[in-house]
Amino acid sequence: MSALLLFLLSAAFAEPPKPAQQKYRIHGQWVEFIRDEKRHLTLSAACRKQKCLAYKALAKSSLAGLDEKLEGGAQPGAVICRQQFHGDLQVGQDEDGNETGFCKFKDGSLVGTGSISYYASRPGK
Amino acid sequence: MTALLFVGWALAFHSSPSAWAGSRPSCAVGKQTHAGCEFTRLDCGGSMEKVPVPDQGDLGICYSVAATEVAKAFIDTYGDKDGDKSHSFSISPLHSAYGSYARLTEERKTKSLAKVETYKKAGKFRMPIEGGFSYDVLDYLLTQGACPKSVMDDLEIADPKNHQYLFQSLLDGLEAYSKINKIADTANLQAEDKEKLAAWTKNCLSKQGIEIETESFQNLINELFRGDTLAKIHDDIRCPHEKREYFKDAEIKHDWLMARTPAEVKAMLHEHFNNKVKTQPLIIRYCSKILTAGPGFQGLDRAAKAPEEDDKNYKNGCGGHASILIGRRYDPKSRKCQFLVQNSWGATCDEPYSSKWTCERATGKVWVDADELANNIYGTTKLVANKKDSK
Numbered sequence: 001m002s003a004l005l006l007f008l009l010s011a012a013f014a015e016p017p018k019p020a021q022q023k024y025r026i027h028g029q030w031v032e033f034i035r036d037e038k039r040h041l042t043l044s045a046a047c048r049k050q051k052c053l054a055y056k057a058l059a060k061s062s063l064a065g066l067d068e069k070l071e072g073g074a075q076p077g078a079v080i081c082r083q084q085f086h087g088d089l090q091v092g093q094d095e096d097g098n099e100t101g102f103c104k105f106k107d108g109s110l111v112g113t114g115s116i117s118y119y120a121s122r123p124g125k
Numbered sequence: 126m127t128a129l130l131f132v133g134w135a136l137a138f139h140s141s142p143s144a145w146a147g148s149r150p151s152c153a154v155g156k157q158t159h160a161g162c163e164f165t166r167l168d169c170g171g172s173m174e175k176v177p178v179p180d181q182g183d184l185g186i187c188y189s190v191a192a193t194e195v196a197k198a199f200i201d202t203y204g205d206k207d208g209d210k211s212h213s214f215s216i217s218p219l220h221s222a223y224g225s226y227a228r229l230t231e232e233r234k235t236k237s238l239a240k241v242e243t244y245k246k247a248g249k250f251r252m253p254i255e256g257g258f259s260y261d262v263l264d265y266l267l268t269q270g271a272c273p274k275s276v277m278d279d280l281e282i283a284d285p286k287n288h289q290y291l292f293q294s295l296l297d298g299l300e301a302y303s304k305i306n307k308i309a310d311t312a313n314l315q316a317e318d319k320e321k322l323a324a325w326t327k328n329c330l331s332k333q334g335i336e337i338e339t340e341s342f343q344n345l346i347n348e349l350f351r352g353d354t355l356a357k358i359h360d361d362i363r364c365p366h367e368k369r370e371y372f373k374d375a376e377i378k379h380d381w382l383m384a385r386t387p388a389e390v391k392a393m394l395h396e397h398f399n400n401k402v403k404t405q406p407l408i409i410r411y412c413s414k415i416l417t418a419g420p421g422f423q424g425l426d427r428a429a430k431a432p433e434e435d436d437k438n439y440k441n442g443c444g445g446h447a448s449i450l451i452g453r454r455y456d457p458k459s460r461k462c463q464f465l466v467q468n469s470w471g472a473t474c475d476e477p478y479s480s481k482w483t484c485e486r487a488t489g490k491v492w493v494d495a496d497e498l499a500n501n502i503y504g505t506t507k508l509v510a511n512k513k514d515s516k
Contacts, residue, residue: 072185114475
């Protein structure tokens with residue numbers, strides 16, 4: 001009983017957004033991602049140990065020199081993907097058809113362009 | 126003990142309804158109504174119910190993305206030209222951007238191409254279709270029909286040396302261009318292949334009535350991306366009229382708001398959402414930095430009294446952008462009225478949006494204070510149904 005109470009109380013006070021799996025359809029194939037909302041990170045599931053190029057690139061991302069290119073509302077992370085990482089941009093769709101952009105690296109790993117924007121805009125960048 | 130268990134259960138599953146919401150919008154959450162700020166949400170049973178969140182990537186065509194969302198919402202509400210609402214399809218923003226570009230006046234095309242040249246001199250790349258106006262796109266869609274996204278999504282580059290795929294990918298715009306450049310940079314495409322490709326492409330275009338007078342591969346690429354040629358290809362060839370959908374006549378209403386006070390702008394936004402009859406999404410032209418900088422950001426210089434699109438209108442790294450407003454609510458926590466922004470940067474909250482705004486984690490839609498948003502809006506565009514259709 002006390003275990004059940006402990007479970008319920010911990011469920012109540014725990015931060016709900018824990019890393020979770022999310023699938024996106026890219027070029028007709030469903031690809032698995034890990035979404036860690038606390039860290040603003042959407043990374044291909046194959047990159048679980050975070051040794052992939054997609055994860056490593058985040059530390060190098062920067063908004064420097066992007067101002068002009070952002071005219072027209074371009075997604076900042078997508079511009080960084082192309083210009084700084086020379087990655088391939090891919091668009092994934094969730095089950096409702098909502099789109100999310102990803103940057104694909106040479107080792108096949110992918111990271112969300114929103115994550116790139118976030119890490120590029122952190123103080124000190 | 127039973128009471129304790131109940132408290133635990135209640136806390137666990139009822140304390141934060143939005144946190145436990147699935148991937149659907151939180152239609153039942155935050156319905157607090159306040160005089161002058163009545164709850165409205167167009168994606169919950171309204172005109173935006175079937176309009177997904179887009180991601181425009183690195184292409185500066187926010188104006189076209191926003192216009193195609195509004196057009197889709199309109200078709201979903203009023204049906205196609207025959208009033209048929211049975212099929213719902215997404216409209217290609219890329220096709221719409223090219224189509225509207227092709228119809229611009231020579232003066233505006235020249236202005237756009239001048240920007241492309243400025244970028245080129247600085248070693249940067251820009252497509253002629255980047256930066257534009259939603260009302261041009263809506264006008265194009267109303268008169269020329271809407272190209273379903275599925276028609277434009279069917280081509281992918283497979284093998285860089287496969288001439289047919291390469292040519293087809295050329296027509297996909299910026300992405301293809303970068304691929305071509307990469308091929309040129311890494312010398313993957315040999316001179317002989319370039320010649321073959323140039324000849325093959327010219328032949329293809331010739332069959333479509335487009336003659337390009339050049340022998341050089343690079344000139345050919347430049348010509349294709351000059352604007353007009355690519356626009357013609359997209360407009361006439363990629364999505365011929367029989368593949369398009371036509372919808373009911375509507376009126377485009379555009380307001381340039383730099384001469385208005387923020388209070389007047391806010392009143393206009395409210396007026397839009399006070400209309401309860403088949404409310405449509407509203408395109409806003411605004412400083413995107415308000416989303417990341419949070420309360421207090423001011424990216425417009427309304428005192429400049431500069432003409433439309435003059436850089437003097439903007440300050441503090443405004444980040445000129447277009448998105449759509451799809452809802453309104455009263456936030457009891459901040460005691461402020463907020464509007465719901467559907468941005469075109471993907472359906473996540475990974476973006477560095479200000480922690481002062483509420484980002485809905487399932488879709489990336491953002492609630493922003495009405496006052497702060499109004500301070501940073503410089504234009505609105507919407508579609509209005511003809512009177513006979515509006516009831």
